[in-house]
Amino acid sequence: METVVITGATSGIGLSTTRLFLNKGWGVMMASNQREQGEKLCAKFAEQFGNDRVAFTCTDVSDAASVAALHDATFTKFSSVTSLVNDAGIVISGKLHEVAEEDWNRVFAVNVTGTYLVSKAFLPAMIAQHRGTIVNISSISGLAGDFNMVAYNATKGAIVNMTRAMAMDYGPDGIRVNSIAPGPTETPLFPADQIDRFSKHSPLGRIVQPEEIAQAVYFAATPASSAMTGENIPITAGFEIGTGQPAK
Template sequence: MGRLDGKVAIITGGARGMGASHAKRFSEEGAKVMITDILEKEGEAMATELGRDVKFMKHDVTKSLDWERVVAETESAFGPVSVLVNNAGIALLKSIEKMTEAQYRRVIDINQVSVFLGMKYVLSSMRKTENGSIINISSISGLKGNSESIAYSASKFAIRGMTKSAAIEFGAEGIRVNSVHPGITETPMVRKSRVSKLAREIPLQRTAQPVEVSNMVVYLASDESSYVTGADFVIDGGLTGKL
């Protein structure tokens, strides 16, 4: 029996990297999963690999109409949505002076506005389950500042605050909302050439594997975390413990 048997999940940014890892673990634990991404070819391949209880939809997370369509088609295919993993995101390392307004707004739209839209549009479906879980993927950059990271840090700090507000607003309806703050994780977003250098700064002396973050996401999606809401879960090998 899987830890997520009977759960219906939407995982954004699920075509590759950390999102794909979440989708795999959810599938292994018995959930029915809708993977969404703008990467159509990779998303279709991932859904095919994981089997008939996993489907893929092309999805621009910054668009309300796309969110309405994703929620409706997920419910049509699998039933009411019980878990939302707001995972889609991008990083842009650039100084404040050199970053354009358009670049800043793009990061905010994809990383932050998408989380607002996801929570807004999943709510009507999730209310039907009376036992929903929303998991917003932030970052340790949502806990501390970094050079050349103004837009990314702004978006990830915002996710933390949005999570706490939503947890208070949705709590009476049995819907939990938590944020996950991964540290340096070996995904396509992290340049391989930087991994060994970055690892030396971490107390555990290594970067995280995506599955280590996914295991926390599974816990928050499951009924094991039934009394956990409005909380921050840091998975960084002790890096922020040095602050």
């Protein structure tokens, strides 16, 4: 059985990705700092897919000891790990001079250091088996700037270039590393009152659904993308393809 570790697995993109991998027959280790929600979801999925297919570990990806516990729990449950999806992330808004230092440090701790710590924990096993895939969730906010989002922009830009560097370092070990860059996506992190406004900037007249991101993650994690590594794939409903020239 192929297995995947998914951080941020209890909501939004992470939850949709969990469902998709389970539906595709994979074993899934769900990781999130939302203990109650994670345990409820895991019990539901275990009833639907079988207890041997899914587990949950409450994890703070910014804490090395918590990530080590996730690693140990994963290999207690499953014999190997095929893929890792680094989805856990938070958003901090504000212009640079408005962002408190503790908020700046926290968003980097979760979004960037979290990706580093979780990848570092699982890479040795992938190197030993000479195969594996890592999918990092970046953002179109890592490819261009946003108003009042400097901290988030900085972290997601870091993820894009981390992905490239990791792909170069671990390709000889049979490990592929790619990132998915969602555009505005209808998750709990996205303000519901902004959906219509953002939809007007898409050629498709809508924002992205988390299930659509999950499909891209699954593609990047599986042999369907066997010649692809170090890439950043925008899934945006066309949100970012224009020059900004007004339609009318």
